[in-house]
Amino acid sequence: MSVMRTVRRLIPAFLKRALKQRTLPYRVSELVSSALPEVVCVDVGASFYPHVKWLTLLNAPHTRWLAVEPNQENLAYLKAWSWPSQVSACTTGLSREGGTQTLYITNVDTGSSLLPPEIPASMTHRVPHLDYFFPVTERRIETITLMQAIEGLPANAPTFVKLDTQGTELSILQGAQPVFDARRIVGVEMESTMLAQPIMKGSGKFWQACEYMEAQGFELLHVKPIQATKSGRSKADLNTYLNECDAVFALRQDVTEMLAVEFRVALFAFYLTNLLFEEALSLLERDHQIKTFLQQRGARVGDLIALLRSSTR
Template identity: 30%
Template sequence: MKVSSLLGKLLTERLTLVDVGAAGGLHPRWRPAEDRLRLIGFEPLDEMSDDGKTLCLPWALGSADGEAELKVTKRISMTSLLDPASDLLARFWDKPEHTQIVERIAVKTRRLDDLADEHGFAPEFIKIDVQGGELDVLQGASDCLKNSLLAAEIELSFLERYKGLTKFAEVVSFMEDQGFELVDLWRIKRYRHRNRAGVVNPGISKGLRAGRLAFCDALFLKRDAELVRMAEENRAQAGKIIAIALIYGKADLAARLHDLTRESLEPDLNRDLDRYFAKVSGRQFGKRGVHRALDYFASKF
């Protein structure tokens, strides 16, 4: 059983995905569920369009309506509404060149809450990658965070790469105040210090790497008790929450939610999920599973 087949059965209603900083299109992890998504993309350099499946809105998101200046950088992925922190970035290889501003473009900023009302959508998942302005976007989405959002993927910075950037701990604290829990981190990136010897990333210590933590992607989910309540009370919500867990590789959480909601799911879906979880649990290698077997044998030595 492929995940794409499971997602098609889990998502009995379209899941509304908001992508803030949508350059590059839909991330491949969402492709298996593409036919069951309503995608809302924000990219201030694009034209407004809506084909019934994807709505593209040409605004930058923030905490208030207004105007801002988009700093387009030599490395386009580092483009931001904030100015690069040039003094700090000068310490690291490549970053002064990557963040060289090649164009400044006036853009309008809008609040997500207002646009959701105007265009009639209720975000259930939000992905934010705006190079330092993540908290500003979230502050303009308080109603969505409270009423409809199930989960969020947010790029977070460990150091002030842009002037005025809100760092990791403050965004995590804000999300916790809104009823979300930090579940995972990945794509952890490091900046390497410039030096005369040309040292960049030598392998000199097992398990550790050169460089300073710069940024990462983070997954937030509604607080556990609320997530479970929503899944248990509503078949469509249960399917969406389990689907998000599978898309982000949280098969353990998906299996737990399936345990709690299986009575509301269709018999054929329960059967397919049981087969899938049996496969990924490693039971085909024996009762204990691979990880339990390794733990067992390790305990004997």
């Protein structure tokens, strides 16, 4: 493994970029990103960098990317933004109701949350490094809702939301019910606890997120389970308990069929973003309005279909 790391370090940066750009997601992006409609992407908890997984939308010139992060120092990367998408920042924290809230600042500030850390008795043996959380300091801060955060962005544009807020992800979504009712949101990626007794007191659980999102007309597309960090005593290949997950939800196709073609194109792009190439291909081949929309905006749809077919064989 160390040999491979050494080899990778010896490869010139320009060659690494060239190799990366020949990967399937980059090739797909080259064919479709410039033809996508205006969409809004809200990255809540946008510290340090945008996730390259969102390549298809980051590369789209009509994407309005909103980076939400109260710690302005963690948004320094926006000054060197090189993606074709149009970026803006929101440096106010989000909550369900908005207004003044208590921020619990953990000893390692990446664990800070509007929820207090509280180690249940059943979890004490699993949290050997309490100094990650404690001591905790409290600070009163002003917050806004998700609805307020997207004010000023195109109201008729399909919207995607990505959330990583240490336990408040579900409550932030619940505070945006009118946005769901208006069918503005097409896709959601969120972190969610899998613990029976979450460490961040009051965290929305995964099953609750599924229940809420299904009630809004969404389906669960993908789950990436995240095991707990291994302690120093554990063997490298030893399994640990399930801690949390990254969950991806998309508006169901029978719901998007009733919406404008831009929303169905956005759903198609969300499938591509999550590497669901078979699902994307099926939608593209069945929905001729999506094909026509992309072709009229200069996309090489025939090449795109061929590439997606080759990827699903």
